[in-house]
Amino acid sequence: MVDFDLSEEQVEFQMVVRGFVDDVIRPHAERWDAEGELPMDAVKQMAGLGLFGLPFPEAYGGSGADLLTLCIAIEEIARIDSSLAITLEAAVGLGAMPIYRFGTEEQRRRWLPPLAAGDALAGYGLTEPGGGSDAAATRTTAKLDGDEWVINGSKSFITNSGTPITSLVTITAVTRDGDRGKEISSIIVPSDTPGFEVGGGYRKMGWHHSDTHELAFNDCRVPQENLLGELGGGFSNFLSILDDGRIAISALAVGLAQGCVDESIKYAHEREAFGRPIGEYQAVAFKIADMATKTELARTAYHKAAWLKAGGRPYKAQAAMAKLYSSEVAVEAAREAVQIHGGYGYIEEFPVCRHYRDAKILEIGEGTSEIMRILIARELGLQPR
Amino acid sequence: MKHVPDPNLPVELDGGRLRRDGVQCVLDPGDEFGVEAGLRLVEEHGGEVTLVSMGPPAAAEAIKRGLSMGAHRGLLISDDALAGADALATATVLAAALGGRDFDLIIAGVESTDGYTGTMPSTLAELLGLPQLTFATSLSVTGSSVRVDRQSPDGYQVVECPLPALVTVTAGVNEPRYPSFKGIMAAKKKPMEELALGDLAVELDVRQKVVQVTQAEERRAGQVVAADGDTAGRIADLLAEAKVI
Numbered sequence: 001m002v003d004f005d006l007s008e009e010q011v012e013f014q015m016v017v018r019g020f021v022d023d024v025i026r027p028h029a030e031r032w033d034a035e036g037e038l039p040m041d042a043v044k045q046m047a048g049l050g051l052f053g054l055p056f057p058e059a060y061g062g063s064g065a066d067l068l069t070l071c072i073a074i075e076e077i078a079r080i081d082s083s084l085a086i087t088l089e090a091a092v093g094l095g096a097m098p099i100y101r102f103g104t105e106e107q108r109r110r111w112l113p114p115l116a117a118g119d120a121l122a123g124y125g126l127t128e129p130g131g132g133s134d135a136a137a138t139r140t141t142a143k144l145d146g147d148e149w150v151i152n153g154s155k156s157f158i159t160n161s162g163t164p165i166t167s168l169v170t171i172t173a174v175t176r177d178g179d180r181g182k183e184i185s186s187i188i189v190p191s192d193t194p195g196f197e198v199g200g201g202y203r204k205m206g207w208h209h210s211d212t213h214e215l216a217f218n219d220c221r222v223p224q225e226n227l228l229g230e231l232g233g234g235f236s237n238f239l240s241i242l243d244d245g246r247i248a249i250s251a252l253a254v255g256l257a258q259g260c261v262d263e264s265i266k267y268a269h270e271r272e273a274f275g276r277p278i279g280e281y282q283a284v285a286f287k288i289a290d291m292a293t294k295t296e297l298a299r300t301a302y303h304k305a306a307w308l309k310a311g312g313r314p315y316k317a318q319a320a321m322a323k324l325y326s327s328e329v330a331v332e333a334a335r336e337a338v339q340i341h342g343g344y345g346y347i348e349e350f351p352v353c354r355h356y357r358d359a360k361i362l363e364i365g366e367g368t369s370e371i372m373r374i375l376i377a378r379e380l381g382l383q384p385r
Numbered sequence: 386m387k388h389v390p391d392p393n394l395p396v397e398l399d400g401g402r403l404r405r406d407g408v409q410c411v412l413d414p415g416d417e418f419g420v421e422a423g424l425r426l427v428e429e430h431g432g433e434v435t436l437v438s439m440g441p442p443a444a445a446e447a448i449k450r451g452l453s454m455g456a457h458r459g460l461l462i463s464d465d466a467l468a469g470a471d472a473l474a475t476a477t478v479l480a481a482a483l484g485g486r487d488f489d490l491i492i493a494g495v496e497s498t499d500g501y502t503g504t505m506p507s508t509l510a511e512l513l514g515l516p517q518l519t520f521a522t523s524l525s526v527t528g529s530s531v532r533v534d535r536q537s538p539d540g541y542q543v544v545e546c547p548l549p550a551l552v553t554v555t556a557g558v559n560e561p562r563y564p565s566f567k568g569i570m571a572a573k574k575k576p577m578e579e580l581a582l583g584d585l586a587v588e589l590d591v592r593q594k595v596v597q598v599t600q601a602e603e604r605r606a607g608q609v610v611a612a613d614g615d616t617a618g619r620i621a622d623l624l625a626e627a628k629v630i
Contacts, residue, residue, distance in 0.1 A: 009566070009569050009570055012450075012453065012564075012569050013569050016563050016569070019563070020563050048563070049565050049566075050567055058567070063566045064570075065566050069566060
């Protein structure tokens with residue numbers, strides 16, 4: 001029998017997060033966006049809810065929840081504030097998860113508890129100025145010199161890499177370049193390491209108050225034991241990390257789309273044109289009906305992908321489908337929400353304006369829509385080039 | 386504590402009473418302050434927080450919210466015969482359930498967000514023969530006494546009494562924590578005692594009847610005084626008229 005119900009605890013948690021977002025985040029989201037700085041006080045309050053430790057075992061300070069529970073929190077936050085939703089998604093999925101999944105017991109004990117508590121944040125440095133989705137094009141190098149890695153190169157668009165509480169960035173680097181291609185490994189670089197420089201923030205279209213930086217490594221030395229996972233395992237490790245990330249980004253996209261639906265319904269009741277609320281016109285009501293339908297389907301898609309994962313079954317294709325579909329739904333919902341709001345949709349006082357700017361990156365980050373289509377096609381036995 | 390219709394939703398009436406069936410109900414927001422106050426005292430001094438509610442079986446949800454916040458155990462008194470109980474009946478039942486139990490302090494909200502009588506806690510203290518400190522804006526326990534800042538119209542009084550006692554806390558006495566997922570999971574395993582009327586030696590005498598319920602008068606729009614020559618004078622006249630000055 002198909003069962004679409006969340007567990008009782010997940011529903012209760014969803015209500016708690018929704019209340020938290022309404023009380024603590026909603027009143028300030030517009031201002032934070034204008035200021036363009038990660039609001040550390042809000043991060044601290046999110047940490048108080050245990051959000052940053054959700055999927056990790058209690059032994060490392062986590063809550064022992066599953067991926068879906070984390071996604072529920074991300075979706076609820078993204079209804080109102082995509083910048084904080086991506087901060088959480090990246091902190092857990094990209095920052096802490098590789099340490100948990102591929103770290104030695106010693107590495108886990110050392111780095112994970114502060115990350116799970118939300119007292120520290122970590123970044124994952126994969127993308128470089130010369131390429132994102134094409135990880136094999138990695139140019140950053142790490143060479144062993146005695147018992148230290150010497151790292152040279154640069155990384156781009158690295159979330160949570162420059163906050164006041166960032167403790168480390170895990171980077172991918174070429175550890176050997178031979179006849180049989182590049183050997184790519186993951187290495188933990190603590191934030192205070194000499195030779196590790198965090199660049200200024202970007203002027204982004206959206207996600208204004210998420211923390212994103214360019215990173216430079218100039219003869220940056222870290223101990224040999226900072227290798228994360230097997231030598232040469234960096235590439236396959238990051239691929240498996242991204243599968244989960246796609247489900248979480250899908251949740252974020254669904255949250256944004258739902259936020260657009262909510263705001264549009266509210267506005268359709270309030271705003272009058274030609275003597276009646278605009279929601280009484282089919283042109284508006286049908287738009288909202290379509291937005292809500294697609295949002296619901298996108299939610300079902302990511303729930304199913306998470307459900308497959310929880311059952312230990314293959315979910316790569318469903319994760320890619322969920323990410324592809326929900327990010328395109330989010331962009332469409334934001335565009336239509338602005339259209340429904342008319343001129344006010346172009347004004348920052350109305351949340352849909354910010355949602356519109358925040359939506360586009362969802363079709364790009366953690367695997368572009370094009371890469372999603374390649375992955376899905378491959379799962380179908382096709383080899384698109 | 387009380388399970389009440391979500392105060393953020395429009396009120397639905399059923400005759401003279403609030404409709405509760407099919408309405409989203411929550412732990413009374415006023416009670417969250419009481420739970421938080423109890424948790425903080427226990428964190429400081431040790432001990433346990435027991436959450437007590439009288440209400441329909443669904444009121445267990447309100448208790449569960451408090452258990453998720455970190456309270457240790459719950460006690461729900463539920464019985465069909467208690468439907469429509471007034472403040473006196475509620476206090477009588479709670480006194481019967483709590484009398485003879487070992488406790489240092491009873492913490493209650495000043496008033497419920499649905500009924501707003503604000504008489505239940507004082508009645509309960511009287512029935513249990515406990516000293517009561519009401520309208521606390523802060524509270525602390527030292528040795529065997531409790532001290533509160535008691536809100537008054539023009540400031541606050543500092544009052545103290547020996548334990549055991551009953552304290553009512555105002556909204557704003559603290560900032561209630563949100564339950565964490567870990568707390569929600571832990572709440573599932575916490576003990577919840579359930580009592581029916583037959584378990585208590587109590588005679589009920591419900592005398593209060595709701596005769597009529599009317600809509601409160603809508604707040605009228607404010608008066609705008611345009612800034613010109615004698616703005617201050619006219620504002621002063623308006624304030625005098627309203628007997629504010």
